[in-house]
Amino acid sequence: MLSRPDTLLSVYPNNVSDTDVSVPRSSDLAASNNSFKPLYKFYRHLSYEEFDYLCFEPGSKVETDTLLDPIFPKTYTELHPDDLSIANYPFTGDFIESLRKFKYASTSRISVGSRSQCAATFEEITLKSVPGLRIYPGILTPDVQRQLVVNVIEEYLPSETHLTNLHPSYMLPQPFYLFGHPRDTIIPPSDKPTVAAATPTTLGSLQDRKLRWVTLGGQYNWTTKKYPTFEPHTREFPDFPVSLTTLLKGASAIFRDRINPEASIINFYSDGDVLSPHQDIAELSSADLVSVSLGCEAVFFCGLAKDKPPLQVRVRSGDIIVMGGDSRFAWHGVGRVWDKTAPDHLVGFDYCENFEHDRIADNVASGRKRYGQWMLSKRINLNVRQMLDT
Ligand SMILES: O=C(O)CCC(=O)C(=O)O
Numbered sequence: 001m002l003s004r005p006d007t008l009l010s011v012y013p014n015n016v017s018d019t020d021v022s023v024p025r026s027s028d029l030a031a032s033n034n035s036f037k038p039l040y041k042f043y044r045h046l047s048y049e050e051f052d053y054l055c056f057e058p059g060s061k062v063e064t065d066t067l068l069d070p071i072f073p074k075t076y077t078e079l080h081p082d083d084l085s086i087a088n089y090p091f092t093g094d095f096i097e098s099l100r101k102f103k104y105a106s107t108s109r110i111s112v113g114s115r116s117q118c119a120a121t122f123e124e125i126t127l128k129s130v131p132g133l134r135i136y137p138g139i140l141t142p143d144v145q146r147q148l149v150v151n152v153i154e155e156y157l158p159s160e161t162h163l164t165n166l167h168p169s170y171m172l173p174q175p176f177y178l179f180g181h182p183r184d185t186i187i188p189p190s191d192k193p194t195v196a197a198a199t200p201t202t203l204g205s206l207q208d209r210k211l212r213w214v215t216l217g218g219q220y221n222w223t224t225k226k227y228p229t230f231e232p233h234t235r236e237f238p239d240f241p242v243s244l245t246t247l248l249k250g251a252s253a254i255f256r257d258r259i260n261p262e263a264s265i266i267n268f269y270s271d272g273d274v275l276s277p278h279q280d281i282a283e284l285s286s287a288d289l290v291s292v293s294l295g296c297e298a299v300f301f302c303g304l305a306k307d308k309p310p311l312q313v314r315v316r317s318g319d320i321i322v323m324g325g326d327s328r329f330a331w332h333g334v335g336r337v338w339d340k341t342a343p344d345h346l347v348g349f350d351y352c353e354n355f356e357h358d359r360i361a362d363n364v365a366s367g368r369k370r371y372g373q374w375m376l377s378k379r380i381n382l383n384v385r386q387m388l389d390t
Pocket residue numbers: 265267275280291300332333334381383
């Protein structure tokens with residue numbers, strides 16, 4: 001069993017400077033014992049078409065006996081999933097021996113904000129190679145995915161208590177509506193920079209690449225690599241958004257109530273972006289970590305040891321991955337993101353027509369026209385943690 005290392009320091013990026021806001025967090029594993037590294041190299045130059053082909057023809061191009069496409073049709077030919085509830089199939093495919101697939105009916109109500117959907121059935125994939133990791137492909141309905149995109153842009157980002165990677169460098173409009181002004185709006189450097197001064201930029205370039213993350217609830221400090229020690233319900237420790245808690249609690253049948261959502265990091269990725277291998281060990285709790293994917297596709301790496309080739313999972317919009325049990329402190333990262341792979345229900349969707357306007361300013365409402373275009377090349381990952389032991 002992989003236990004949480006004694007240190008409370010996260011092994012996140014020693015090599016990331018606060019000034020370099022456009023670079024994702026990354027950690028620098030020694031080349032000699034880092035079995036993730038060749039995979040990053042491999043995926044960097046892999047087109048989406050090649051990736052897609054690889055998923056359908058494993059082994060055709062490289063040794064990929066650890067590549068899992070959760071909706072890979074081969075898994076279905078092995079199974080007979082019709083009308084089964086709480087069934088459990090040992091997967092006997094030739095490339096991942098240890099895949100087990102569960103399919104069961106649920107009455108659990110998954111809702112977020114004003115959108116709610118009943119997930120009648122969903123699948124859970126667990127793997128012997130990474131015990132405790134649970135994959136729920138496509139579990140979030142298109143409605144819920146869209147509502148989450150809207151919440152990220154209109155609720156989570158604008159909150160004054162939520163820090164982003166941009167705050168140390170720039171004087172952001174308050175509240176920070178990512179689409180609340182024209183793209184060429186000048187964003188000046190911060191007048192109290194805590195890092196080397198930035199040069200003025202535009203709102204458009206924040207949208208395109210510069211915005212990398214926002215933190216909800218307990219505000220993880222990337223410099224000291226710690227969560228705040230003070231109590232919840234203070235200004236410094238904003239309450240975790242109710243809308244996201246509702247989503248997770250609504251899906252409690254899935255997560256088996258094994259998380260009390262207290263902190264979340266929302267990552268914004270663009271084409272080609274990666275997240276280097278790391279362990280999430282800053283939390284005092286070993287409760288499940290819940291990771292939600294929206295928008296473009298990516299390959300996610302996960303393994304219990306950094307010197308063994310990790311499992312590679314194709315992640316799509318609406319997927320949830322839970323890192324629980326032995327996998328809670330596993331090594332993981334994102335191999336790359338491919339743009340133009342977001343589903344049409346996020347891209348070709350009129351966010352103006354379908355969400356009520358009453359509580360938002362006109363400029364925000366008109367900015368909504370651009371959400372679909374933005375999602376064309378974005379991947380958003382919300383990963384939710386419990387910080388404190390109960
Ligand atoms: O984007 C992802 O899927 C993973 C993000 C992650 O591991 C993190 O933010 O700690």
